[in-house]
Amino acid sequence: MLRIEGLRKQYRTGDAALRGVDLVVPAGEVIGLIGPSGAGKSTLIRCVNRLVEPTSGRILLGDDEVTGASRRALRRLRRRMGMIFQEFALVERLTVMENVLAGRLGTVPFWRSLTRRFPPDDVRNAFATLDRVGLLDHVDKRADALSGGQRQRVGIARALLQGPDLLLIDEPTASLDPKTSRQIMRLIGEVCAERRLAAIVNIHDVALAQMFLGRIVGLKAGEVVYDGPSSGLDATVLTRIYGEEDWTRTARAGEAEAEDDGAAPAPAVSPAAAPVTSMAALRAAAE
Ligand SMILES: Nc1ncnc2c1ncn2[C@@H]1O[C@H](COP(=O)(O)OP(=O)(O)OP(=O)(O)O)[C@@H](O)[C@H]1O
Numbered sequence: 001m002l003r004i005e006g007l008r009k010q011y012r013t014g015d016a017a018l019r020g021v022d023l024v025v026p027a028g029e030v031i032g033l034i035g036p037s038g039a040g041k042s043t044l045i046r047c048v049n050r051l052v053e054p055t056s057g058r059i060l061l062g063d064d065e066v067t068g069a070s071r072r073a074l075r076r077l078r079r080r081m082g083m084i085f086q087e088f089a090l091v092e093r094l095t096v097m098e099n100v101l102a103g104r105l106g107t108v109p110f111w112r113s114l115t116r117r118f119p120p121d122d123v124r125n126a127f128a129t130l131d132r133v134g135l136l137d138h139v140d141k142r143a144d145a146l147s148g149g150q151r152q153r154v155g156i157a158r159a160l161l162q163g164p165d166l167l168l169i170d171e172p173t174a175s176l177d178p179k180t181s182r183q184i185m186r187l188i189g190e191v192c193a194e195r196r197l198a199a200i201v202n203i204h205d206v207a208l209a210q211m212f213l214g215r216i217v218g219l220k221a222g223e224v225v226y227d228g229p230s231s232g233l234d235a236t237v238l239t240r241i242y243g244e245e246d247w248t249r250t251a252r253a254g255e256a257e258a259e260d261d262g263a264a265p266a267p268a269v270s271p272a273a274a275p276v277t278s279m280a281a282l283r284a285a286a287e
Pocket residue numbers: 011012013015016017035036037038039040041042043044
């Protein structure tokens with residue numbers, strides 16, 4: 001569970017990006033964070049893992065306080081937070097498997113990374129995770145040979161391999177076509193439910209958020225102006241969040257049925273150990 005209490009962020013420039021945000025995300029729940037440009041969505045996500053230092057307030061992951069944690073404690077806490085990015089953040093010249101194993105770099109001893117061997121359990125887990133996200137046939141492909149949807153699946157698998165309690169997901173579908181976007185959103189919802197992960201998805205596409213996420217938090221000028229079911233996102237609420245516009249079509253689009261994407265459901269395990277070609281690149285990606 002993630003708990004945020006009275007979170008404020010004032011940048012040195014004087015911008016008050018967050019003005020007292022309270023939010024609880026239970027294990028297994030994925031919330032959609034929406035709001036106009038500049039509302040504070042990215043700041044909120046970055047405060048949770050303290051890439052941006054909060055000005056005041058408390059953030060707790062389970063029973064552990066993120067705010068005020070020492071550098072060492074923060075490193076440990078960050079391992080429990082998987083990040084998924086809009087631009088995927090893959091190492092282009094490395095394979096799918098190597099990119100996914102990068103999710104374990106924070107936990108393997110340095111000598112193992114030098115010998116380019118990961119513990120067999122990590123490798124088994126990587127195969128099972130790649131199977132779960134539908135990429136088992138692509139483990140040896142280089143990242144730069146993948147489609148956008150496949151790249152995002154690698155990003156999801158890498159975050160999952162960390163064994164996180166929380167996923168912080170920044171615009172996961174911004175560079176994807178509409179059908180692939182639906183597949184990725186569906187996959188995120190499924191894996192979070194299966195693994196009881198809390199997740200925050202920063203998302204601009206309101207209809208997509210409404211279609212796949214049960215709960216929506218609307219930010220405006222650093223304040224939560226809506227926190228409720230996605231079915232409650234009607235024209236009045238959208239006006240409160242974004243301002244005046246004809247919202248009738250957006251609100252209706254979110255009610256449309258999602259299409260089936262045929263994602264592979266059953267995990268299979270392969271025990272082979274994977275050599276890693278560039279540990280420096282993997283470490284860079286993991287930091
Ligand atoms: N590094 C920074 N230094 C100073 N001000 C910043 C910084 N980052 C963000 N801000 C300001 O904080 C406010 C919130 O920005 P933030 O990027 O969190 O919004 P957002 O909702 O994620 O916007 P978008 O949807 O466009 O990404 C804005 O006024 C922005 O100008």
